[in-house]
Amino acid sequence: MATTGQATGGRGDARLSEKGIYTAALRLIDADGVGALSMRKLAAVLGVNPMSLYHHVPNKAALLRGVKNLVAAQFQPQVDGGTWQEQLYRFASDFRALAHRHPNLIVHSLASPDFIEPEDPFWTGLTGVLTSAGVPATEVAPVGAVLTSLFSGFLLAEMNGTLGRLAAMQPAPGRAGSGAASGADADGNGSFELAVQTLIAGLEAHLPPATAR
Amino acid sequence: MATTGQATGGRGDARLSEKGIYTAALRLIDADGVGALSMRKLAAVLGVNPMSLYHHVPNKAALLRGVKNLVAAQFQPQVDGGTWQEQLYRFASDFRALAHRHPNLIVHSLASPDFIEPEDPFWTGLTGVLTSAGVPATEVAPVGAVLTSLFSGFLLAEMNGTLGRLAAMQPAPGRAGSGAASGADADGNGSFELAVQTLIAGLEAHLPPATAR
DNA sequence: ACCTGAACACCGTTCAAGT
DNA sequence: ACCTGAACACCGTTCAAGT
Numbered sequence: 420m421a422t423t424g425q426a427t428g429g430r431g432d433a434r435l436s437e438k439g440i441y442t443a444a445l446r447l448i449d450a451d452g453v454g455a456l457s458m459r460k461l462a463a464v465l466g467v468n469p470m471s472l473y474h475h476v477p478n479k480a481a482l483l484r485g486v487k488n489l490v491a492a493q494f495q496p497q498v499d500g501g502t503w504q505e506q507l508y509r510f511a512s513d514f515r516a517l518a519h520r521h522p523n524l525i526v527h528s529l530a531s532p533d534f535i536e537p538e539d540p541f542w543t544g545l546t547g548v549l550t551s552a553g554v555p556a557t558e559v560a561p562v563g564a565v566l567t568s569l570f571s572g573f574l575l576a577e578m579n580g581t582l583g584r585l586a587a588m589q590p591a592p593g594r595a596g597s598g599a600a601s602g603a604d605a606d607g608n609g610s611f612e613l614a615v616q617t618l619i620a621g622l623e624a625h626l627p628p629a630t631a632r
Numbered sequence: 633m634a635t636t637g638q639a640t641g642g643r644g645d646a647r648l649s650e651k652g653i654y655t656a657a658l659r660l661i662d663a664d665g666v667g668a669l670s671m672r673k674l675a676a677v678l679g680v681n682p683m684s685l686y687h688h689v690p691n692k693a694a695l696l697r698g699v700k701n702l703v704a705a706q707f708q709p710q711v712d713g714g715t716w717q718e719q720l721y722r723f724a725s726d727f728r729a730l731a732h733r734h735p736n737l738i739v740h741s742l743a744s745p746d747f748i749e750p751e752d753p754f755w756t757g758l759t760g761v762l763t764s765a766g767v768p769a770t771e772v773a774p775v776g777a778v779l780t781s782l783f784s785g786f787l788l789a790e791m792n793g794t795l796g797r798l799a800a801m802q803p804a805p806g807r808a809g810s811g812a813a814s815g816a817d818a819d820g821n822g823s824f825e826l827a828v829q830t831l832i833a834g835l836e837a838h839l840p841p842a843t844a845r
Numbered sequence: 846a847c848c849t850g851a852a853c854a855c856c857g858t859t860c861a862a863g864t
Numbered sequence: 865a866c867c868t869g870a871a872c873a874c875c876g877t878t879c880a881a882g883t
Contacts, residue, residue, distance in 0.1 A: 435866085458857065468868050470858085475866095479857065529785075530743035532792040537801050561817060564798035565786065565826045572742075572785015573778065579745040585777035588750050604774055613778045613838065620837040621830025648847085671876065681849050683877085688847095692876065 435467060437475050441485045445524065448486065453527040458482075487528050490521050496544040503552035504619050510548055511570060511615045514541065515577075522578040529575045535567065542567075553626055562625065566618055573614040577607050586610060648680060650688050654698045658737065661699065666740040671695075700741050703734050709757040716765035717832050723761055724783060724828045727754065728790075735791040742788045748780065755780075766839055775838065779831055786827040790820050799823060 443465055447456050458479055462469040476482045496513045498506040518525040528534045535542055545567065549559045576582040586604060604610055656678055660669050671692055675682040689695045709726045711719040731738040741747045748755055758780065762772045789795040799817060817823055 457855085459855085470869085471867055473858075526743070530739070530788065530792075532794050532797075534794065535798060542798070542801070560801045561799040561823060562826065564789070564795050564801075565823050565830070567798060568786045568789030568795050568823075569782040569827060569830065570785065572783065572788060573781045575743065575785060575788070576777070576781030579743075581745050581747065582777050582781050584745075585748060585755070585780055586774040588755070588773045588777075610774060610778050610781075613775065613834070614782060616837060617778070617782065617830060617834025620833040621826070624829060624833040625826065670874085672874085683850080683879095684848055686877075 435465065435471055435475055437485065438489075440465070440472060440475055440482070441489045444482055444486050445489060445521070448524050448527075449521055452523040453483070456483075483527070484533070486524060487534065490517065490524060491539050491541065493517060493520075494540050496540060498544055498548055503548055504623075506548045506551065507619055507622070508615055510544055511611075511618070514570070515574060515611060518574045518578060526575060526578045529571045529578075534571075549622075552622065554622075562622070566622070569618060570614065573611070577610070582607060582610055648678065648684055648688055650698065651702075653678070653685060653688055653695070654702045657695055658699050658702060658734070661737050661740075662734055665736040666696070669696075696740070697746070699737060700747065703730065703737060704752050704754065706730060706733075707753050709753060711757055711761055716761055717836075719761045719764065720832055720835070721828055723757055724824075724831070727783070728787060728824060731787045731791060739788060739791045742784045742791075747784075762835075765835060767835075775835070779835070782831060783827070786824070790823070795820060795823055 440461070444456060444461055447461060447464065458472055459469045461482075462472055465472075472482075476485065494514065494517050496510050498510050501509075542563070545563050546559050549563055549566075550556070554562050573582070576585075583605075653674070657669060657674055660674060660677065671685055672682045674695075675685055678685075685695075689698065707727065707730050709723050711723050714722075755776070758776050759772050762776055762779075763769070767775055786795070789798075796818075
Protein backbone atom coordinates (compact mmCIF):
# COMPACT_ATOMS: atom_id res chain seq x y z
CA MET A 420 0.00 0.00 0.00
CA ALA A 421 0.97 3.62 -0.37
CA THR A 422 2.58 2.95 -3.70
CA THR A 423 4.11 5.63 -5.85
CA GLY A 424 0.94 6.41 -7.76
CA GLN A 425 0.14 3.91 -10.46
CA ALA A 426 3.61 2.40 -10.79
CA THR A 427 2.95 -1.26 -11.40
CA GLY A 428 6.08 -2.62 -9.81
CA GLY A 429 8.62 -1.00 -7.55
CA ARG A 430 10.28 2.35 -8.01
CA GLY A 431 13.04 3.25 -10.41
CA ASP A 432 11.81 0.94 -13.14
CA ALA A 433 10.39 3.59 -15.40
CA ARG A 434 7.78 2.28 -17.80
CA LEU A 435 6.87 5.48 -19.55
CA SER A 436 4.44 5.59 -22.42
CA GLU A 437 2.58 8.45 -24.02
CA LYS A 438 -0.79 7.08 -23.02
CA GLY A 439 0.34 6.26 -19.50
CA ILE A 440 1.54 9.83 -19.10
CA TYR A 441 -1.78 11.21 -20.33
CA THR A 442 -3.90 9.05 -18.06
CA ALA A 443 -1.78 9.91 -15.03
CA ALA A 444 -2.07 13.59 -15.92
CA LEU A 445 -5.82 13.23 -16.29
CA ARG A 446 -6.03 11.70 -12.84
CA LEU A 447 -4.14 14.67 -11.39
CA ILE A 448 -6.39 17.10 -13.26
CA ASP A 449 -9.55 15.35 -12.10
CA ALA A 450 -8.31 15.53 -8.53
CA ASP A 451 -6.92 19.05 -8.28
CA GLY A 452 -7.55 20.96 -11.49
CA VAL A 453 -5.36 21.90 -14.43
CA GLY A 454 -3.71 24.65 -12.40
CA ALA A 455 -2.26 22.10 -10.01
CA LEU A 456 -0.72 19.98 -12.77
CA SER A 457 3.00 20.41 -13.24
CA MET A 458 5.55 18.38 -15.12
CA ARG A 459 7.42 17.86 -11.88
CA LYS A 460 4.40 16.65 -9.92
CA LEU A 461 3.38 14.38 -12.76
CA ALA A 462 6.85 12.88 -12.83
CA ALA A 463 6.72 12.35 -9.08
CA VAL A 464 3.43 10.49 -9.38
CA LEU A 465 4.93 8.31 -12.08
CA GLY A 466 8.02 7.69 -9.98
CA VAL A 467 10.31 9.15 -12.59
CA ASN A 468 12.68 12.02 -13.17
CA PRO A 469 10.87 15.12 -14.46
CA MET A 470 13.09 15.26 -17.51
CA SER A 471 12.15 11.78 -18.61
CA LEU A 472 8.74 13.07 -19.63
CA TYR A 473 10.30 15.18 -22.35
CA HIS A 474 11.28 12.04 -24.22
CA HIS A 475 7.60 11.24 -24.78
CA VAL A 476 5.90 14.64 -24.80
CA PRO A 477 7.48 17.76 -26.29
CA ASN A 478 6.16 20.20 -23.68
CA LYS A 479 3.36 20.97 -21.30
CA ALA A 480 1.02 22.38 -23.96
CA ALA A 481 1.28 19.13 -25.90
CA LEU A 482 0.64 17.22 -22.69
CA LEU A 483 -2.62 19.08 -22.13
CA ARG A 484 -3.63 18.58 -25.73
CA GLY A 485 -2.95 14.88 -25.40
CA VAL A 486 -5.09 14.63 -22.28
CA LYS A 487 -7.85 16.53 -24.03
CA ASN A 488 -7.73 14.19 -27.00
CA LEU A 489 -7.83 11.23 -24.64
CA VAL A 490 -11.22 12.24 -23.28
CA ALA A 491 -12.47 13.67 -26.58
CA ALA A 492 -12.09 10.19 -28.02
CA GLN A 493 -14.52 8.93 -25.36
CA PHE A 494 -17.28 11.06 -26.84
CA GLN A 495 -19.43 8.86 -29.03
CA PRO A 496 -22.71 10.73 -29.50
CA GLN A 497 -25.80 8.67 -30.24
CA VAL A 498 -27.69 10.65 -32.83
CA ASP A 499 -29.99 8.39 -34.76
CA GLY A 500 -33.74 8.31 -34.51
CA GLY A 501 -36.25 11.03 -33.90
CA THR A 502 -36.63 14.57 -35.09
CA TRP A 503 -33.59 16.80 -35.37
CA GLN A 504 -34.76 18.49 -32.19
CA GLU A 505 -34.53 15.18 -30.35
CA GLN A 506 -31.16 14.49 -31.92
CA LEU A 507 -29.83 17.87 -30.83
CA TYR A 508 -31.14 17.32 -27.32
CA ARG A 509 -29.49 13.94 -27.05
CA PHE A 510 -26.28 15.31 -28.49
CA ALA A 511 -26.18 18.08 -25.88
CA SER A 512 -27.00 15.60 -23.12
CA ASP A 513 -24.17 13.29 -24.14
CA PHE A 514 -21.68 16.13 -24.22
CA ARG A 515 -22.83 17.38 -20.86
CA ALA A 516 -22.43 13.89 -19.38
CA LEU A 517 -18.85 13.79 -20.60
CA ALA A 518 -18.22 17.23 -19.09
CA HIS A 519 -19.53 16.03 -15.74
CA ARG A 520 -17.05 13.19 -15.84
CA HIS A 521 -14.02 15.49 -16.11
CA PRO A 522 -15.15 18.96 -15.05
CA ASN A 523 -11.69 20.36 -14.34
CA LEU A 524 -10.39 19.38 -17.74
CA ILE A 525 -13.49 20.62 -19.50
CA VAL A 526 -13.37 24.00 -17.80
CA HIS A 527 -9.85 24.44 -19.06
CA SER A 528 -10.49 23.06 -22.53
CA LEU A 529 -13.65 25.05 -23.25
CA ALA A 530 -11.80 28.24 -22.42
CA SER A 531 -8.82 27.50 -24.63
CA PRO A 532 -8.82 28.22 -28.34
CA ASP A 533 -8.19 24.78 -29.78
CA PHE A 534 -10.63 22.57 -27.94
CA ILE A 535 -12.61 21.36 -30.92
CA GLU A 536 -10.86 20.03 -33.97
CA PRO A 537 -12.41 19.15 -37.34
CA GLU A 538 -12.05 15.39 -36.89
CA ASP A 539 -13.49 15.31 -33.38
CA PRO A 540 -16.66 13.23 -33.10
CA PHE A 541 -18.12 16.30 -31.48
CA TRP A 542 -17.89 18.36 -34.63
CA THR A 543 -18.81 15.61 -37.07
CA GLY A 544 -21.78 14.69 -34.89
CA LEU A 545 -23.04 18.23 -34.63
CA THR A 546 -22.71 18.97 -38.33
CA GLY A 547 -24.61 15.77 -38.99
CA VAL A 548 -27.51 16.89 -36.85
CA LEU A 549 -27.56 20.31 -38.47
CA THR A 550 -27.58 18.81 -41.92
CA SER A 551 -30.49 16.55 -41.05
CA ALA A 552 -32.27 19.61 -39.65
CA GLY A 553 -32.17 21.15 -43.11
CA VAL A 554 -29.41 23.70 -42.65
CA PRO A 555 -27.93 24.50 -46.08
CA ALA A 556 -24.47 23.02 -46.60
CA THR A 557 -22.75 26.40 -46.72
CA GLU A 558 -24.28 27.37 -43.39
CA VAL A 559 -23.59 24.21 -41.44
CA ALA A 560 -20.18 25.37 -40.23
CA PRO A 561 -21.07 28.95 -39.22
CA VAL A 562 -24.33 27.87 -37.56
CA GLY A 563 -22.56 24.99 -35.84
CA ALA A 564 -19.89 27.39 -34.62
CA VAL A 565 -22.45 29.67 -33.00
CA LEU A 566 -24.36 26.82 -31.37
CA THR A 567 -21.10 25.34 -30.11
CA SER A 568 -19.96 28.61 -28.59
CA LEU A 569 -23.30 29.15 -26.86
CA PHE A 570 -23.48 25.65 -25.45
CA SER A 571 -19.83 25.73 -24.40
CA GLY A 572 -20.64 28.82 -22.36
CA PHE A 573 -23.42 26.97 -20.62
CA LEU A 574 -21.23 24.00 -19.75
CA LEU A 575 -18.37 26.22 -18.65
CA ALA A 576 -20.65 28.19 -16.34
CA GLU A 577 -22.20 25.04 -14.96
CA MET A 578 -18.84 23.39 -14.32
CA ASN A 579 -17.15 26.34 -12.63
CA GLY A 580 -20.16 27.21 -10.51
CA THR A 581 -21.07 30.52 -12.12
CA LEU A 582 -24.42 29.23 -13.29
CA GLY A 583 -25.55 28.14 -9.87
CA ARG A 584 -24.31 31.30 -8.23
CA LEU A 585 -26.11 33.59 -10.66
CA ALA A 586 -29.30 31.54 -10.58
CA ALA A 587 -29.43 31.90 -6.79
CA MET A 588 -29.14 35.69 -6.85
CA GLN A 589 -32.00 37.73 -5.50
CA PRO A 590 -33.30 40.38 -7.88
CA ALA A 591 -34.34 42.86 -5.18
CA PRO A 592 -31.71 43.92 -2.60
CA GLY A 593 -34.21 43.07 0.14
CA ARG A 594 -33.08 40.10 2.20
CA ALA A 595 -29.66 38.87 1.16
CA GLY A 596 -29.16 35.54 -0.63
CA SER A 597 -31.13 33.02 1.37
CA GLY A 598 -29.93 30.14 -0.78
CA ALA A 599 -32.19 27.66 -2.51
CA ALA A 600 -35.61 28.88 -1.50
CA SER A 601 -38.41 27.53 -3.68
CA GLY A 602 -37.14 24.03 -4.37
CA ALA A 603 -34.86 25.50 -6.98
CA ASP A 604 -32.66 24.00 -9.65
CA ALA A 605 -29.95 22.60 -7.42
CA ASP A 606 -28.60 20.08 -9.92
CA GLY A 607 -28.79 22.44 -12.87
CA ASN A 608 -31.02 20.14 -14.89
CA GLY A 609 -33.65 22.83 -15.27
CA SER A 610 -31.03 25.23 -16.51
CA PHE A 611 -29.84 22.64 -18.98
CA GLU A 612 -33.37 22.18 -20.32
CA LEU A 613 -33.77 25.92 -20.77
CA ALA A 614 -30.39 26.24 -22.46
CA VAL A 615 -31.06 23.46 -24.96
CA GLN A 616 -34.61 24.63 -25.65
CA THR A 617 -33.13 28.05 -26.37
CA LEU A 618 -30.70 26.61 -28.88
CA ILE A 619 -33.47 24.62 -30.54
CA ALA A 620 -35.77 27.63 -30.69
CA GLY A 621 -32.99 29.72 -32.20
CA LEU A 622 -32.29 27.14 -34.85
CA GLU A 623 -35.97 26.74 -35.65
CA ALA A 624 -36.26 30.49 -36.12
CA HIS A 625 -33.21 30.50 -38.36
CA LEU A 626 -34.40 27.72 -40.66
CA PRO A 627 -36.48 28.45 -43.74
CA PRO A 628 -40.14 28.37 -42.64
CA ALA A 629 -41.19 25.16 -44.35
CA THR A 630 -38.39 22.96 -43.04
CA ALA A 631 -39.95 22.10 -39.69
CA ARG A 632 -40.96 18.70 -41.02
CA MET B 633 12.37 59.12 -23.92
CA ALA B 634 12.63 55.47 -23.08
CA THR B 635 11.27 56.05 -19.62
CA THR B 636 10.57 53.28 -17.18
CA GLY B 637 7.04 52.70 -18.37
CA GLN B 638 4.54 55.24 -17.10
CA ALA B 639 6.69 56.63 -14.29
CA THR B 640 5.94 60.34 -14.27
CA GLY B 641 9.25 61.51 -12.91
CA GLY B 642 12.56 59.75 -12.57
CA ARG B 643 13.19 56.35 -11.17
CA GLY B 644 13.17 55.34 -7.55
CA ASP B 645 10.43 57.74 -6.52
CA ALA B 646 7.67 55.20 -6.13
CA ARG B 647 4.20 56.70 -6.43
CA LEU B 648 2.13 53.59 -5.97
CA SER B 649 -1.64 53.63 -5.76
CA GLU B 650 -4.16 50.87 -6.05
CA LYS B 651 -5.73 52.34 -9.16
CA GLY B 652 -2.36 53.07 -10.74
CA ILE B 653 -1.39 49.45 -10.23
CA TYR B 654 -4.62 48.20 -11.80
CA THR B 655 -4.35 50.41 -14.86
CA ALA B 656 -0.72 49.44 -15.42
CA ALA B 657 -1.72 45.79 -15.08
CA LEU B 658 -4.55 46.30 -17.53
CA ARG B 659 -2.12 47.76 -20.05
CA LEU B 660 0.10 44.72 -19.71
CA ILE B 661 -2.89 42.40 -20.11
CA ASP B 662 -4.16 44.24 -23.17
CA ALA B 663 -0.73 43.98 -24.73
CA ASP B 664 0.27 40.41 -23.97
CA GLY B 665 -2.55 38.57 -22.25
CA VAL B 666 -3.20 37.55 -18.67
CA GLY B 667 -0.71 34.73 -18.91
CA ALA B 668 2.12 37.20 -19.48
CA LEU B 669 1.27 39.29 -16.43
CA SER B 670 3.48 38.72 -13.41
CA MET B 671 3.93 40.68 -10.23
CA ARG B 672 7.57 41.08 -11.09
CA LYS B 673 6.98 42.38 -14.61
CA LEU B 674 4.30 44.73 -13.35
CA ALA B 675 6.70 46.10 -10.76
CA ALA B 676 9.34 46.58 -13.43
CA VAL B 677 6.95 48.58 -15.57
CA LEU B 678 6.09 50.74 -12.57
CA GLY B 679 9.78 51.20 -11.76
CA VAL B 680 9.41 49.66 -8.35
CA ASN B 681 10.53 46.71 -6.31
CA PRO B 682 8.24 43.70 -6.77
CA MET B 683 7.56 43.53 -3.05
CA SER B 684 6.25 47.08 -2.92
CA LEU B 685 3.10 45.93 -4.71
CA TYR B 686 2.13 43.82 -1.74
CA HIS B 687 1.59 46.95 0.32
CA HIS B 688 -1.33 47.88 -1.94
CA VAL B 689 -2.65 44.56 -3.22
CA PRO B 690 -2.77 41.40 -1.12
CA ASN B 691 -1.89 38.97 -3.90
CA LYS B 692 -2.15 38.27 -7.59
CA ALA B 693 -5.72 36.99 -7.46
CA ALA B 694 -6.84 40.27 -5.89
CA LEU B 695 -4.88 42.15 -8.53
CA LEU B 696 -6.79 40.41 -11.31
CA ARG B 697 -10.08 41.00 -9.54
CA GLY B 698 -9.25 44.67 -9.22
CA VAL B 699 -8.45 44.95 -12.91
CA LYS B 700 -11.69 43.17 -13.74
CA ASN B 701 -13.68 45.56 -11.58
CA LEU B 702 -11.90 48.48 -13.22
CA VAL B 703 -13.29 47.58 -16.63
CA ALA B 704 -16.61 46.25 -15.29
CA ALA B 705 -17.28 49.74 -13.97
CA GLN B 706 -16.96 51.03 -17.55
CA PHE B 707 -20.01 49.04 -18.58
CA GLN B 708 -23.01 51.36 -18.60
CA PRO B 709 -25.65 49.63 -20.71
CA GLN B 710 -28.25 51.81 -22.39
CA VAL B 711 -31.51 49.94 -22.06
CA ASP B 712 -34.42 52.32 -22.36
CA GLY B 713 -36.82 52.54 -25.28
CA GLY B 714 -38.15 49.89 -27.56
CA THR B 715 -39.42 46.37 -27.08
CA TRP B 716 -37.61 44.04 -24.73
CA GLN B 717 -36.17 42.33 -27.79
CA GLU B 718 -34.55 45.61 -28.82
CA GLN B 719 -33.35 46.20 -25.27
CA LEU B 720 -31.78 42.77 -25.11
CA TYR B 721 -30.10 43.30 -28.46
CA ARG B 722 -28.65 46.64 -27.37
CA PHE B 723 -27.54 45.15 -24.08
CA ALA B 724 -25.68 42.35 -25.83
CA SER B 725 -24.14 44.82 -28.28
CA ASP B 726 -22.86 47.03 -25.49
CA PHE B 727 -21.32 44.11 -23.67
CA ARG B 728 -19.71 42.86 -26.83
CA ALA B 729 -18.23 46.30 -27.49
CA LEU B 730 -16.65 46.28 -24.05
CA ALA B 731 -15.27 42.81 -24.66
CA HIS B 732 -13.69 43.99 -27.90
CA ARG B 733 -11.92 46.75 -26.00
CA HIS B 734 -10.13 44.35 -23.64
CA PRO B 735 -10.29 40.92 -25.25
CA ASN B 736 -7.44 39.36 -23.26
CA LEU B 737 -8.97 40.33 -19.95
CA ILE B 738 -12.44 39.23 -21.03
CA VAL B 739 -11.25 35.84 -22.16
CA HIS B 740 -9.75 35.27 -18.74
CA SER B 741 -12.68 36.73 -16.82
CA LEU B 742 -15.42 34.88 -18.64
CA ALA B 743 -13.67 31.62 -17.91
CA SER B 744 -13.20 32.29 -14.21
CA PRO B 745 -15.96 31.64 -11.67
CA ASP B 746 -16.41 35.09 -10.18
CA PHE B 747 -16.69 37.35 -13.18
CA ILE B 748 -20.17 38.69 -12.56
CA GLU B 749 -21.15 39.99 -9.16
CA PRO B 750 -24.64 40.98 -7.96
CA GLU B 751 -23.93 44.72 -7.94
CA ASP B 752 -22.36 44.78 -11.41
CA PRO B 753 -24.24 46.96 -13.89
CA PHE B 754 -24.18 43.93 -16.10
CA TRP B 755 -26.41 41.91 -13.81
CA THR B 756 -28.71 44.74 -12.78
CA GLY B 757 -29.11 45.72 -16.43
CA LEU B 758 -29.90 42.22 -17.56
CA THR B 759 -32.40 41.52 -14.80
CA GLY B 760 -34.08 44.81 -15.68
CA VAL B 761 -34.53 43.74 -19.28
CA LEU B 762 -35.88 40.36 -18.26
CA THR B 763 -38.36 41.91 -15.88
CA SER B 764 -39.62 44.27 -18.56
CA ALA B 765 -39.94 41.26 -20.86
CA GLY B 766 -42.45 39.78 -18.44
CA VAL B 767 -40.31 37.12 -16.79
CA PRO B 768 -41.82 36.30 -13.39
CA ALA B 769 -39.76 37.66 -10.49
CA THR B 770 -38.80 34.22 -9.22
CA GLU B 771 -37.46 33.25 -12.64
CA VAL B 772 -35.45 36.36 -13.41
CA ALA B 773 -32.29 35.06 -11.77
CA PRO B 774 -32.28 31.51 -13.16
CA VAL B 775 -33.27 32.67 -16.65
CA GLY B 776 -30.69 35.46 -16.50
CA ALA B 777 -28.06 32.94 -15.42
CA VAL B 778 -28.72 30.74 -18.42
CA LEU B 779 -28.74 33.63 -20.89
CA THR B 780 -25.54 34.98 -19.36
CA SER B 781 -23.77 31.65 -19.62
CA LEU B 782 -24.82 31.19 -23.24
CA PHE B 783 -23.79 34.68 -24.29
CA SER B 784 -20.52 34.45 -22.36
CA GLY B 785 -19.71 31.37 -24.38
CA PHE B 786 -20.28 33.28 -27.59
CA LEU B 787 -18.04 36.16 -26.54
CA LEU B 788 -15.37 33.82 -25.25
CA ALA B 789 -15.31 31.89 -28.51
CA GLU B 790 -15.27 35.08 -30.53
CA MET B 791 -12.43 36.60 -28.51
CA ASN B 792 -10.17 33.58 -28.47
CA GLY B 793 -10.70 32.77 -32.13
CA THR B 794 -12.60 29.52 -31.75
CA LEU B 795 -15.70 30.94 -33.37
CA GLY B 796 -13.94 32.05 -36.52
CA ARG B 797 -12.01 28.81 -36.78
CA LEU B 798 -15.10 26.62 -36.48
CA ALA B 799 -17.14 28.78 -38.82
CA ALA B 800 -14.49 28.37 -41.50
CA MET B 801 -14.46 24.59 -41.32
CA GLN B 802 -15.50 22.61 -44.33
CA PRO B 803 -18.20 20.05 -43.66
CA ALA B 804 -17.04 17.57 -46.29
CA PRO B 805 -13.42 16.36 -46.17
CA GLY B 806 -13.08 17.25 -49.85
CA ARG B 807 -10.66 20.12 -50.37
CA ALA B 808 -9.01 21.23 -47.13
CA GLY B 809 -9.85 24.56 -45.54
CA SER B 810 -9.61 27.15 -48.26
CA GLY B 811 -10.30 29.97 -45.84
CA ALA B 812 -12.98 32.59 -46.30
CA ALA B 813 -14.69 31.44 -49.44
CA SER B 814 -18.09 32.99 -50.06
CA GLY B 815 -17.55 36.47 -48.63
CA ALA B 816 -18.08 34.97 -45.22
CA ASP B 817 -18.51 36.44 -41.80
CA ALA B 818 -14.97 37.73 -41.31
CA ASP B 819 -15.80 40.23 -38.56
CA GLY B 820 -18.17 37.88 -36.74
CA ASN B 821 -21.07 40.30 -36.94
CA GLY B 822 -23.23 37.73 -38.65
CA SER B 823 -22.44 35.23 -35.92
CA PHE B 824 -23.31 37.81 -33.31
CA GLU B 825 -26.68 38.41 -34.95
CA LEU B 826 -27.44 34.71 -34.99
CA ALA B 827 -26.37 34.29 -31.38
CA VAL B 828 -28.53 37.13 -30.12
CA GLN B 829 -31.51 36.09 -32.23
CA THR B 830 -31.16 32.64 -30.73
CA LEU B 831 -31.28 34.02 -27.20
CA ILE B 832 -34.30 36.13 -28.06
CA ALA B 833 -36.09 33.21 -29.66
CA GLY B 834 -35.36 31.06 -26.65
CA LEU B 835 -36.72 33.66 -24.27
CA GLU B 836 -39.82 34.18 -26.41
CA ALA B 837 -40.49 30.45 -26.35
CA HIS B 838 -40.03 30.37 -22.60
CA LEU B 839 -42.43 33.23 -21.84
CA PRO B 840 -46.13 32.65 -21.26
CA PRO B 841 -47.83 32.82 -24.67
CA ALA B 842 -49.70 36.12 -24.23
CA THR B 843 -46.73 38.17 -23.07
CA ALA B 844 -45.32 38.99 -26.52
CA ARG B 845 -46.76 42.53 -26.35
C1' DA C 846 3.71 53.99 6.59
C1' DC C 847 5.90 52.55 2.92
C1' DC C 848 9.80 50.52 0.42
C1' DT C 849 13.40 46.94 -0.15
C1' DG C 850 16.91 42.82 -0.34
C1' DA C 851 17.41 38.25 0.58
C1' DA C 852 15.35 34.05 0.74
C1' DC C 853 11.98 30.03 0.13
C1' DA C 854 9.50 26.97 -2.50
C1' DC C 855 8.15 26.33 -6.57
C1' DC C 856 7.78 26.45 -12.07
C1' DG C 857 9.10 24.81 -17.55
C1' DT C 858 12.81 23.68 -20.18
C1' DT C 859 17.85 22.91 -22.12
C1' DC C 860 21.88 20.42 -22.26
C1' DA C 861 25.59 17.43 -21.49
C1' DA C 862 26.38 13.25 -19.60
C1' DG C 863 25.43 8.60 -18.44
C1' DT C 864 23.62 3.50 -19.50
C1' DA D 865 17.02 4.83 -27.15
C1' DC D 866 15.92 6.22 -22.99
C1' DC D 867 16.92 8.13 -18.44
C1' DT D 868 19.12 11.56 -15.36
C1' DG D 869 21.57 15.54 -12.62
C1' DA D 870 22.76 20.07 -12.83
C1' DA D 871 21.62 24.37 -14.34
C1' DC D 872 19.03 28.53 -16.30
C1' DA D 873 15.53 31.75 -16.24
C1' DC D 874 11.65 32.50 -14.44
C1' DC D 875 7.40 32.51 -10.85
C1' DG D 876 4.38 34.17 -6.12
C1' DT D 877 5.09 35.21 -1.61
C1' DT D 878 7.19 35.78 3.41
C1' DC D 879 9.95 38.11 6.45
C1' DA D 880 13.20 40.95 8.68
C1' DA D 881 15.29 45.06 8.00
C1' DG D 882 15.67 49.73 6.59
C1' DT D 883 13.86 54.90 6.13
